[in-house]
Amino acid sequence: xxxxxxxxxxxxxxxxxxxxxxxxxxxxxxxxxxxxxxxxxxxxxxxxxxxxxxxxxxxxxxxxxxxxxxxxxxxxxxxxxxxxxxxxxxxxxxxxxxxxxxxxxxxxxxxxxxxxxxxxxxxxxxxxxxxxxxxxxxxxxxxxxxxxxxxxxxxxxxxxxxxxxxxxxxxxxxxxxxxxxxxxxxxxxxxxxxxxxxxxxxxxxxxxxxxxxxxxxxxxxxxxxxxxxxxxxxxxxxxxxxxxxxxxxxxxxxxxxxxxxxxxxxxxxxxxxxxxxxxxxxxxxxxxxxxxxxxxxxxxxxxxxxxxxxxxxxxxxxxxxxxxxxxxxxxxxxxxxxxxxxxxxxxxxxxxxxxxxxx
Numbered sequence: 001x002x003x004x005x006x007x008x009x010x011x012x013x014x015x016x017x018x019x020x021x022x023x024x025x026x027x028x029x030x031x032x033x034x035x036x037x038x039x040x041x042x043x044x045x046x047x048x049x050x051x052x053x054x055x056x057x058x059x060x061x062x063x064x065x066x067x068x069x070x071x072x073x074x075x076x077x078x079x080x081x082x083x084x085x086x087x088x089x090x091x092x093x094x095x096x097x098x099x100x101x102x103x104x105x106x107x108x109x110x111x112x113x114x115x116x117x118x119x120x121x122x123x124x125x126x127x128x129x130x131x132x133x134x135x136x137x138x139x140x141x142x143x144x145x146x147x148x149x150x151x152x153x154x155x156x157x158x159x160x161x162x163x164x165x166x167x168x169x170x171x172x173x174x175x176x177x178x179x180x181x182x183x184x185x186x187x188x189x190x191x192x193x194x195x196x197x198x199x200x201x202x203x204x205x206x207x208x209x210x211x212x213x214x215x216x217x218x219x220x221x222x223x224x225x226x227x228x229x230x231x232x233x234x235x236x237x238x239x240x241x242x243x244x245x246x247x248x249x250x251x252x253x254x255x256x257x258x259x260x261x262x263x264x265x266x267x268x269x270x271x272x273x274x275x276x277x278x279x280x281x282x283x284x285x286x287x288x289x290x291x292x293x294x295x296x297x298x299x300x301x302x303x304x305x306x307x308x309x310x311x312x313x314x315x316x317x318x319x320x321x322x323x324x325x326x327x328x329x330x331x332x333x334x335x336x337x338x339x340x341x342x343x344x345x346x347x348x349x350x351x352x353x354x355x356x357x358x359x
Contacts, residue, residue, distance in 0.1 A: 006102040009075040016338055040117035047135040058139050065107050065147025070154060076102045077155050099155040103148050196279060205258040215247040215287035223294055230303055237352040244288045245345045248322035252284035281326055288322045310354035321348040
């Protein structure tokens with residue numbers, strides 16, 4: 001029953017995104033076709049390395065599969081399913097079999113993508129790959145097994161009972177230094193600190209703060225990669241667009257959910273009509289705006305030759321692209337939001353591919 005439910009949910013999700021993915025592929029053209037060879041490339045590289053490096057490459061290759069299962073966790077093991085599951089006389093091995101079944105269903109598109117990538121390399125048949133195929137296939141199987149095993153642990157983690165929030169367990173009293181700090185922050189940020197800051201620091205929006213920090217870390221590491229491998233800067237810019245668009249959308253969705261109780265409780269306060277939408281949008285865009293400044297400085301001061309038209313367009317559009325999908329009307333369908341996100345990202349990554357001139 002669970003496998004059928006997950007299959008129906010994933011099928012609906014694929015139907016919703018398939019047309020937009022085809023549009024993005026058409027917009028990106030040759031740049032998209034080049035990406036087909038990348039999924040399987042780490043496996044062939046690992047086949048030439050000693051086992052510690054090879055194992056690390058396989059673990060990194062399995063990471064997208066784990067992230068895919070984490071992103072689809074509500075389609076694989078929804079929260080409302082857990083109560084019904086606890087009421088049934090199911091053994092642990094039966095739960096594990098069900099987990100592996102839906103995980104295999106979720107990993108199937110990624111496995112097919114890797115097989116298509118391998119078929120493309122088989123058709124090209126470069127000389128350096130000859131003799132690496134058996135080991136690469138073994139590493140491919142190991143990568144899928146690692147992704148499935150880690151995703152199964154993720155499912156088990158979702159079944160753990162949620163503990164009492166740390167904020168509820170803390171004593172209500174506040175020390176004198178704490179009161180002085182809170183008073184200083186209130187004077188500095190005004191109404192934004194008690195409504196936004198406290199919820200981030202010790203209230204229901206702490207997951208937003210954690211994702212905010214993770215976003216800054218990932219975006220900073222990605223930009224650092226351009227300085228370490230300047231010849232691959234175009235790929236770093238393309239990865240930057242995907243990270244910014246994905247993380248900003250995720251931050252906005254999580255902030256909307258985490259702040260919902262506070263928004264409902266503040267209806268009686270004399271706040272402007274657009275107070276919450278504007279603040280949550282700015283909160284979601286903050287990491288991308290911060291990364292935009294570092295990216296602009298890196299491109300201007302780095303060793304690259306910038307295209308006179310594409311590079312300024314890439315940087316200017318970088319301030320608009322993350323916000324465009326979030327500026328939606330309340331009644332917009334999921335298909336409209338998905339299409340707006342994909343088209344905004346497609347235009348930005350197309351500009352990224354032309355921003356740097358080849359030397």
